[in-house]
Amino acid sequence: MEANSNIPSSHTLWSPHDTVKDAAESLGIALPDEAAKNLAMDVEYRIHEILETAVKFMRHSKRRLLMTSDINHALEMLNIEPLYGYDNTQQLNFKETLVGAGGQTLYYIDDKEMDLEKLINQPLPTVPRQTTFTAHWLAVEGVQPMIPQNPLPSEIKSIPPFARGATSSTLGNDITSSGLSSDVTMKDRDDQSRNKNTGLSQNASEVKPLVKHVLSKELKLYFDKVVEVLITTDPEKENLKYAALTSLKNDPGLHQLVPYFIQFVAEQITNQLRNIEILTTMLEVISALADNKTLFLDPYVHTLMPCILTLLLAKRIGPASKDNNSSEAEDSLKKQLAVREFAAILLDHIIKVYGSSYSTLKARVTRTLLRALLDYSKPVGTHYGTLLGLKNMGPEVIKLVVIGNLKIWYKQVIEDSNKTDYEINILLNTILDIFRHIKVEVDNAENTSDGAQSISEDVKLKLEERVGTKLAELILEQPDAIAIVRGIFFGEINI
Template sequence: METGSKIPLSHSLWSPHDTVKDVAESLGIALPEEAAKNLAMDVEYRIHEILETAIKFMRHSKRKLLMTTDINHALKVLNIEPLYGYDNSQPLVFKEALVGAGGQTLYYIDDNEIEFEKLINQELPKVPRQATFTAHWLAIEGVQPMVPQNPLPSEIKSLPPILRGATSSMLGSDILADESKDSESSKEKKVTEKETEVKPLVKHVLSKELKLYFDKVVEVLISTESEKEILKNAALNSLKNDPGLHQLVPYFIQFVAEQITNQLRNIEVLSTMLEVISALVDNKTIFLDPYVHALMPCILTLLLAKRIGPVLKDLDDIENQELLKNQLAVREFAAILLEHIIKVYGSSYSTLRPRVTRTLLRALLDSLKPIGTHYGALLGLKNMGNEVIKLVLIGNLKVWWKSVVEDGTKSEFEKGILLSTTIDILRSLKVTNEDDISIDSEINNEIKDKLKDRLGDKLSNAILEQDDAYEIIRGLFFGEIVV
């Protein structure tokens, strides 16, 4: 390197060569030019590294002003001792002074001077309390123990019912009130509690548009005027396709439950309520999982209720028979909805299918139930799947037909409906005959005896009279014997 060459300056505003030389001279160290240059480059690299790390802390803090805390965090991350004496609580005040003969301006931070005697004589700050923890039983199995930390029973009774969390009856009398008090004090207490208005913590607020929509839809759905049939279809289509109705779901379910409870004799209203449930289930924008427990009683009521529609006494009359078929059509619709809900929400509720199956079987084997209940139970078990038919229904058909149908008070018309429904359910299990063999040669006496032993004489003879008896029997005994 030439002796007359000048050390190149850095990209910063200060000269690292001069700074390093000045620091070395103040320490009594004589540095060569090359060593000063290399050392100055390393110092500048370290400064840039600290600044880049501090800027990262500044950006993560969502700030645009670099602070001393960012520098201290950067120094800690880089394993460098932080700088002391700088605080962000007060802004830095810079003052200027003239240095040297040329009048060069020097800016410095003005430090506050504190008198030592004043610092010694002032009062010491209070020592903070040490954090301690204690434990006690608030209640053991609902009973509050008598410990100093818990309030006394007399103190609890002196508090208002709302503050102590007491349960109040519909008349406003406190259940936990002391019965030993005289009648006058109890009357005064009732009056004061009646005047107290308890507001719920969470209030469900609906917009005026949703309230108006709900009122109009409910009015159209319960209307019996023929002119509003088009509006009823439009309302059901809106429930099926419109988004943004999730807030109204609990209100519609409550409306359906009330109508089913109060209008069990009105077939039209019951059919409309099932259509409302179907529309809500088909609406893909509505999350119905939390409301399945409220929908199931509505569907099972229309499927298994003793009486829906008008009471029919004489079923030999053709008009009454048509009315009975209309009632059974409502139960068929309810069975279809039950199948759909179990398929869609059965995975979310693991106990839904077995609980419904148990309810249907209990209704089927009850000899005091009318034909509508037995018909709905048969349809419900059929829609639960082939496994339920094989494991639950077929094993109880013989006992059911003997004790419920034959020994009951059902008419021949009702028995015919139940018999045809049972055969249709067994037909759903049939296995197609792959070999072109005559049916009479395949159904031998041994198979007929096994069929009668499983289903009884009446059901066996009815199956043997069917044109597809061979396929029905193959499905009935599939996997057990070779038919």
């Protein structure tokens, strides 16, 4: 009793004299009694903390049996190196033995003895199954099917847009700026992409998976033959060209070739701006693809619009002429204006058919046409194409965009420029066609040659203020002047 009275009392289940001091002595460390007591209390606190954390893992796993994996998770959570050499799948068998003269009981894990001869004579394990591949639809016409191989929509939304290759950034820009890019637009895109990249971590990298598009031999042969016929200059193959365009317009089963034909059209328009025949053929290809009811062109509208707007607003189409006043220059101008008229018709068709899929398509095209209209340095072909494009945008666009800027446009483009009389007549006739596009007729008897005399002086002054003196005189000279003036001031004054 006297010997035990010298041992300091401890508030722990662990006896400092039996456990901590024995461990210290086995390591050759002389540990004071007070230090052994404090160390034992700390060890018990750490063990309780590990067990409480392991019990939490056990309860969250809906189990009542504490497993070694729970202990390992608790150790990892507490930044302690986990234990090694214990497996949950095998039952641990403890055996009891007596150690020392005092007969102290010691429990140990019984290691399973393996017979090497028996192990060698065992049959070899079965060979694993060979790796196989299965094909499935990743997307059908831009829509991902709900199959187990594809990720769920909730998982896709959780991925950042730059990582999953989303088109939000592309749709956020002007859909027409890809074909008629300016320095400012390209600079803005570079700044936006640079800002996105700076937000990424240094270790993160954008991975874009490459999907190989496999075409059958028949489709490859069909594409090669059609392309060869479309770009030929042999007049004897005109019938083949017509047959190829008819095939593109009516044949089903061309879904896989649509992106290839669109890429072909874009390359030809970019590289053959001086060849009127090739440009006309490319517009016919676009028209044939748009008229084919079996094709789904909605995902490719953003690629078609730059092609059409390039032919509508390009500075120079066709071969350059040295003398602008010669008959040859007039013939060349007629041919390029015919190409622009075809492009304007296609632009109107694309907007009407696919405007519901792209709600901002009409607004973006109108903004692009307005920029071209207000650029007074553009040649007559660009202004002609701009006026044709705006004429098909509807009465509201004509009143706001065309008539609202017509007075300044006439002074800068018609009066203060060195255009020929032939070019000026073309632009003025186009303006009159735009006016007739919005004219309002009430009584056909009013549309007489002396219709201008029935318009009051007050209305004439307002017309001059709206469109300018020269254009007002030109309008009043027309036989349907009253209907044109009524359309210009529709909803403002009664005429």
